Amino acid sequence: MIEGLELWSEFNVAMVGATAALAGLVIVASSVNIAEIVKTRSLTARLAAGIAALVLAIVGSGIGLVPNMSPAWFGILLGFAAVGAGFFQVQATRAIFADHDPAAQAKLAKSIFGFLPIAAYVAGAVVTTVGHPAGLFLVAAGCILAIVTGIVVSWVALVEVLR
Template sequence: MTESVTAGWSEFAAAAAGAAAALAGLVMVAISVNIREILTLPGLPARAAAAVGSLVLVVVTGLLLLIPTQTNGALGIELLAATLGAVWLHLVSLNQISRQADRPRSARALSFPLAALQLIPIIVGALLVLAGTDGALYWVAVGLVLTVIGSMLDAWVLMVEILR
């Protein structure tokens, strides 16, 4: 592959980074407004951290895609490293969710696949970038879009559902 793997992705990367940064700010405001309720409910602080961490992952990924003349190897490693932080935050959140006996089993069972659905495409895309595979960034893009959607669902819980 002679052309940079990120060629043609700059507008997507800038839009993703900008949108996720704005959304992360809104989630932080939602957390600060409802901090007492969030801290009293088991598992919600970790869920809030996972939501913010996921949006930060989208911002960081967008910025990484904008670095000019990067090698596939460097970008792939950077994407994997960035994703590991979000994976860790989701694992902590999932661990706390799995311990909540008062939550319906179906809700607990859905938590892992929903987290995996967001992050696995980014990991696959990073590995494909490392391998120099054409089209690898489509996997990353799908993961970023799903991550924004998942984070917004978490934000809804942090803003609205905890007050019901």
């Protein structure tokens, strides 16, 4: 086990509960206008990436609660989860840059914003794989960034669809 991982158990429990509730709320809120959301490929892809980031936070925090997890397995599992979420962000980035709507602005910023939690999780995965406890702070940053990006992307999708 990574030295000090047990000290993060309360954080991980809180993050699993918070992100699971938030992901559920995002899905329910978006389902209200899903017919309009799916008309815009970039909104659909960004919303999927936002939900994937929240799922990454759930999975990452859940993995942190597994007893007697070795540093290598903790990092490897985090890495796989981050790659899975990264797939959705890549698809969102492609959709953002394919959007030819003149109102679509700040394409690069929108794309980079979505990669922030994934990058933090990947960095945390690498650092924890080698057994360094500093990786846990990167994982925590990734979790918080996932919540922030999930909320912002969801809000944007829900507002944009009504314009």
